[in-house]
Amino acid sequence: xxxxxxxxxxxxxxxxxxxxxxxxxxxxxxxxxxxxxxxxxxxxxxxxxxxxxxxxxxxxxxxxxxxxxxxxxxxxxxxxxxxxxxxxxxxxxxxxxxxxxxxxxxxxxxxxxxxxxxxxxxxxxxxxxxxxxxxxxxxxxxxxxxxxxxxxxxxxxxxxxxxxxxxxxxxxxxxxxxxxxxxxxxxxxxxxxxxxxxxxxxxxxxxxxxxxxxxxxxxxxxxxxxxxxxxxxxxxxx
Amino acid sequence: xxxxxxxxxxxxxxxxxxxxxxxxxxxxxxxxxxxxxxxxxxxxxxxxxxxxxxxxxxxxxxxxxxxxxxxxxxxxxxxxxxxxxxxxxxxxxxxxxxxxxxxxxxxxxxxxxxxxxxxxxxxxxxxxxxxxxxxxxxxxxxxxxxxxxxxxxxxxxxxxxxxxxxxxxxxxxxxxxxxxxxxxxxxxxxxxxxxxxxxxxxxxxxxxxxxxxxxxxxxxxxxxxxxxxxxxxxxxxxxxxxxxxxxxxxxxxxxxxxxxxxxxxxxxxxxxxxxxxxxxxxxxxxxxxxxxxxxxxxxxxxxxxxxxxxxxxxxxxxxxxxxxxxxxxxxxxxxxxxxxxxxxxxxxxxxxxxxxxxxxxxxxxxxxxxxxxxxxxxxxxxxxxxxxxxxxxxxxxxxxxxxxxxxxxxxxxxxxxxxxxxxxxxxxxxxxxxxxxxxxxxxxxxxxxxxxxxxxxxxxxxxxxxxxxxxxx
Numbered sequence: 001x002x003x004x005x006x007x008x009x010x011x012x013x014x015x016x017x018x019x020x021x022x023x024x025x026x027x028x029x030x031x032x033x034x035x036x037x038x039x040x041x042x043x044x045x046x047x048x049x050x051x052x053x054x055x056x057x058x059x060x061x062x063x064x065x066x067x068x069x070x071x072x073x074x075x076x077x078x079x080x081x082x083x084x085x086x087x088x089x090x091x092x093x094x095x096x097x098x099x100x101x102x103x104x105x106x107x108x109x110x111x112x113x114x115x116x117x118x119x120x121x122x123x124x125x126x127x128x129x130x131x132x133x134x135x136x137x138x139x140x141x142x143x144x145x146x147x148x149x150x151x152x153x154x155x156x157x158x159x160x161x162x163x164x165x166x167x168x169x170x171x172x173x174x175x176x177x178x179x180x181x182x183x184x185x186x187x188x189x190x191x192x193x194x195x196x197x198x199x200x201x202x203x204x205x206x207x208x209x210x211x212x213x214x215x216x217x218x219x220x221x222x223x224x225x226x227x228x229x230x231x232x233x234x235x236x237x238x
Numbered sequence: 239x240x241x242x243x244x245x246x247x248x249x250x251x252x253x254x255x256x257x258x259x260x261x262x263x264x265x266x267x268x269x270x271x272x273x274x275x276x277x278x279x280x281x282x283x284x285x286x287x288x289x290x291x292x293x294x295x296x297x298x299x300x301x302x303x304x305x306x307x308x309x310x311x312x313x314x315x316x317x318x319x320x321x322x323x324x325x326x327x328x329x330x331x332x333x334x335x336x337x338x339x340x341x342x343x344x345x346x347x348x349x350x351x352x353x354x355x356x357x358x359x360x361x362x363x364x365x366x367x368x369x370x371x372x373x374x375x376x377x378x379x380x381x382x383x384x385x386x387x388x389x390x391x392x393x394x395x396x397x398x399x400x401x402x403x404x405x406x407x408x409x410x411x412x413x414x415x416x417x418x419x420x421x422x423x424x425x426x427x428x429x430x431x432x433x434x435x436x437x438x439x440x441x442x443x444x445x446x447x448x449x450x451x452x453x454x455x456x457x458x459x460x461x462x463x464x465x466x467x468x469x470x471x472x473x474x475x476x477x478x479x480x481x482x483x484x485x486x487x488x489x490x491x492x493x494x495x496x497x498x499x500x501x502x503x504x505x506x507x508x509x510x511x512x513x514x515x516x517x518x519x520x521x522x523x524x525x526x527x528x529x530x531x532x533x534x535x536x537x538x539x540x541x542x543x544x545x546x547x548x549x550x551x552x553x554x555x556x557x558x559x560x561x562x563x564x565x566x567x568x569x570x571x572x573x574x575x576x577x578x579x580x581x582x583x584x585x586x587x588x589x590x591x592x593x594x595x596x597x598x599x600x601x602x603x604x605x606x607x608x609x610x611x612x613x614x615x616x617x618x619x620x621x622x623x624x625x626x627x628x629x630x631x632x633x634x635x636x637x638x639x640x641x642x643x644x645x646x647x648x649x650x651x652x653x654x655x656x657x658x659x660x661x662x663x664x665x666x667x668x669x670x671x672x673x674x675x676x677x678x679x680x681x682x683x684x685x686x687x688x689x690x691x692x693x694x695x696x697x698x699x700x701x702x703x704x705x706x707x708x709x710x711x
Contacts, residue, residue, distance in 0.1 A: 048399070050399065070402055073400065073401065073402030074402060076400070078397065078400035080393070080397070083397070084393040084394050084397070085394070085397075087392075088250050088253040089249060089250065089253075093249065096242075096246075097242060097245075097246040100242035100246075101239050101242055101243065101398065101403050101408075102402065103239075141397075144397075
């Protein structure tokens with residue numbers, strides 16, 4: 001579903017992403033770990049077509065993201081770190097609008113059931129989203145992905161700032177989407193959540209993918225140790 | 239996508255308390271302005287009917303009188319308030335409503351509203367055209383300045399782009415959300431005005447097609463304004479900057495450029511001063527025949543010529559009263575003098591209008607204003623037309639009186655009086671203002687400029703929306 005081949009993005013002398021080869025298949029969740037500036041968000045922006053690669057290529061559902069920018073967006077959904085919705089509209093109206101512009105139109109009942117599936121409590125459906133917590137907004141984001149019937153989900157630090165319960169609920173939602181066959185690429189700092197939901201975990205540093213494991217190959221403590229070593233932190237000092 | 243965006247934007251707009259209040263204020267102002275204008279229109283036209291009737295009664299009931307005394311006694315040509323003045327008062331306030339028609343002299347229109355008002359009138363009146371030309375563009379700025387910047391500021395543009403939104407469709411949906419309520423407001427205002435005008439005496443001038451054309455002119459004006467505000471909102475990142483820039487455009491387009499254009503036109507083609515104008519006319523009048531002076535060179539020459547033409551030795555042998563004949567010839571000379579000087583004045587006016595029209599390219603306000611006043615028959619062109627019609631009527635009246643004097647009385651008999659019934663034979667003054675077709679033909683330049691503004695601003699907006707796709711995150 002998601003494929004990058006030697007994907008590189010440079011700004012003058014600075015290489016933000018250096019020859020990234022990555023593959024996320026249907027029903028897989030790939031978690032990209034790394035410090036700020038490691039190249040995680042750049043990867044997502046390249047896949048979204050917001051940035052153009054300096055060299056290499058990226059494809060979604062076998063369509064090149066540069067050449068078929070518009071078509072690839074039909075397959076993907078994106079949830080940024082701070083999902084912003086229209087504050088004066090309620091969840092139903094936001095969902096109706098975002099699915100409407102993706103040419104998916106639903107009646108009110110269906111919209112309600114999608115929001116329920118995304119884990120939003122019913123009492124919040126008709127409240128303006130200006131009153132929503134970040135976790136609630138992220139659930140609407142997942143609902144937008146569900147409504148779109150997205151094959152690919154791109155997440156940029158979606159659990160950052162969420163309380164443990166909200167983060168847990170979000171993890172469960174990702175598992176649900178995984179069962180539906182959605183290919184997910186998630187950039188995160190949250191090692192615990194990554195270990196919990198991912199099928200594959202990669203660590204990035206200075207625009208390069210340094211290490212990569214199948215989730216079954218590594219324990220949480222080994223992941224943490226490897227992460228810190230990759231980031232060149234001295235674990236003893238810590 | 240367009241309809242989905244229109245629906246969403248409309249919801250957002252009307253949930254915003256500030257916009258609701260702004261809309262309600264504009265609606266209240268518009269209703270008040272229409273009511274005030276309708277009262278004013280009704281009052282003025284009732285006065286017009288009354289003045290026209292009573293003045294004619296005075297003329298008809300002069301009793302036995304020498305026709306030349308009647309010529310000096312004079313009468314009035316009255317200008318009614320035209321129906322669409324209810325929407326656009328134009329220059330009516332400053333041009334005067336009646337012209338005194340007398341022998342030997344072309345008078346200016348008098349009794350203009352502005353000179354009857356107190357100093358407070360300098361603050362301007364609340365009229366529908368003020369709301370249409372100035373306030374509604376401000377309302378457009380208020381509701382549309384952040385249409386695109388808010389997407390950038392809130393970060394929703396990222397989500398929109400990830401959904402594969404097509405820039406122009408998104409903009410057009412937003413554009414319609416701003417345009418639709420304004421269109422509805424304008425539509426209701428014009429239909430209400432049409433209904434009011436249909437129920438008031440209009441002297442057969444009111445036409446729905448003129449009203450519809452005026453409506454269309456304002457629709458185009460607002461479309462251009464929305465485009466300008468959207469272009470700014472698309473180009474800048476912050477709502478505050480978009481608001482300041484949009485307000486600057488409003489000040490420039492609606493206030494500074496029209497005033498500058500007016501100053502340039504007046505500077506390039508100045509009118510003579512009133513004193514200079516009057517002196518030139520007096521000088522030219524003296525150089526020709528004065529009907530009252532039988533001893534002048536011009537009078538003597540005319541006398542010789544007439545005697546020769548009729549083959550008689552003395553004026554008393556002529557088959558008509560030479561005094562009346564001379565009066566008419568003197569009147570014709572004076573009419574020619576007035577025609578010459580007013581032609582020069584009109585040429586200056588045409589030159590000023592031409593400069594104005596050329597400068598209208600820089601602001602959509604100017605062509606809209608000209609078009610609106612012209613369709614409403616409240617512009618200077620219509621006033622000139624009325625003044626010319628009144629002058630023609632004055633000349634015809636003098637001819638009618640002098641000929642009667644010449645044909646019915648004896649030479650030297652200044653005590654002769656026309657019958658009391660004679661005055662009723664003078665045809666009434668009837669003035670028909672230019673038709674809609676004539677007005678549109680006269681304003682073809684302004685129509686083209688407005689269309690260029692409309693298409694040009696749409697084209698720029700289209701290119702601006704392309705940049706929305708490349709949002710840096």
